[in-house]
Amino acid sequence: MIGLTAPQMWYEARVMYEAIASADAPGYTPRQWSMLLTQAQENIVMETLRLGFDFDELRRRVVHSLLNTETLTLEEGQIEEYSLPNSYSINLEEDYLHIVKDTANHSVKVKPVSYDFYHSNIENPFESPYKREFWRLLGKGSVIIITDGSELTNYDITYIERPEPIVVAELSAQTAIEEYSDITHCKLDHSIHRQITIEAAKLAHAYTNNQIGYQIQSMESNRSRFGPQSQE
Numbered sequence: 001m002i003g004l005t006a007p008q009m010w011y012e013a014r015v016m017y018e019a020i021a022s023a024d025a026p027g028y029t030p031r032q033w034s035m036l037l038t039q040a041q042e043n044i045v046m047e048t049l050r051l052g053f054d055f056d057e058l059r060r061r062v063v064h065s066l067l068n069t070e071t072l073t074l075e076e077g078q079i080e081e082y083s084l085p086n087s088y089s090i091n092l093e094e095d096y097l098h099i100v101k102d103t104a105n106h107s108v109k110v111k112p113v114s115y116d117f118y119h120s121n122i123e124n125p126f127e128s129p130y131k132r133e134f135w136r137l138l139g140k141g142s143v144i145i146i147t148d149g150s151e152l153t154n155y156d157i158t159y160i161e162r163p164e165p166i167v168v169a170e171l172s173a174q175t176a177i178e179e180y181s182d183i184t185h186c187k188l189d190h191s192i193h194r195q196i197t198i199e200a201a202k203l204a205h206a207y208t209n210n211q212i213g214y215q216i217q218s219m220e221s222n223r224s225r226f227g228p229q230s231q232e
Contacts, residue, residue, distance in 0.1 A: 007183070020202075026208060030168050034168050040196045040203055049097075049098050061192070068158070070159075072154070078091075082144055088152040091141060099157060104155055109134070110145065111133055134146060165180050166185070
């Protein structure tokens with residue numbers, strides 16, 4: 001493979017950590033290094049999205065391997081009517097992280113809105129959805145499309161998926177990270193691998209110096225902070 005393997009990332013992160021930590025700094029287990037590298041990877045992806053991944057070629061390369069495009073249809077049962085007037089619910093893949101672009105019925109623009117905006121403007125004829133622009137509300141693992149009364153037959157979406165964890169050594173079923181127990185290499189572009197190892201080393205040093213509130217075992221729960229993101 002091009003770039004660093006998971007064990008190579010583990011080795012480089014350890015070397016950098018040992019270079020910046022004191023001689024008596026505690027070491028970390030392979031599972032903990034897997035968690036550190038996974039957290040570092042997500043930090044870099046989320047920061048790239050926050051700054052705008054389409055800003056330059058380097059940022060685009062960070063996330064291009066995570067881009068997916070799907071067309072969902074009412075006919076195939078992927079779109080369902082919802083309880084709000086003129087609305088449809090669409091369940092998205094569990095790994096979706098951020099919507100890049102979406103259109104309804106192949107050509108209608110979709111505008112992301114908040115629930116406050118929806119309730120304040122749905123009765124406003126100057127703001128409500130119309131034939132050239134529908135609204136999108138964010139649901140739990142789903143999106144809700146509000147139309148102008150038209151039937152929603154197709155939904156085209158380009159989204160960024162959550163990256164798989166980086167697992168540096170074989171783990172048991174009991175210690176698997178998000179059900180990954182085999183060695184799992186980083187799927188991001190090779191140009192970002194070394195930046196991930198640097199970030200992981202910094203995280204390891206930070207957790208060593210701030211052990212209260214920075215327990216390594218709590219890192220898995222932190223992943224919930226990076227749930228699905230919309231364009232709002």
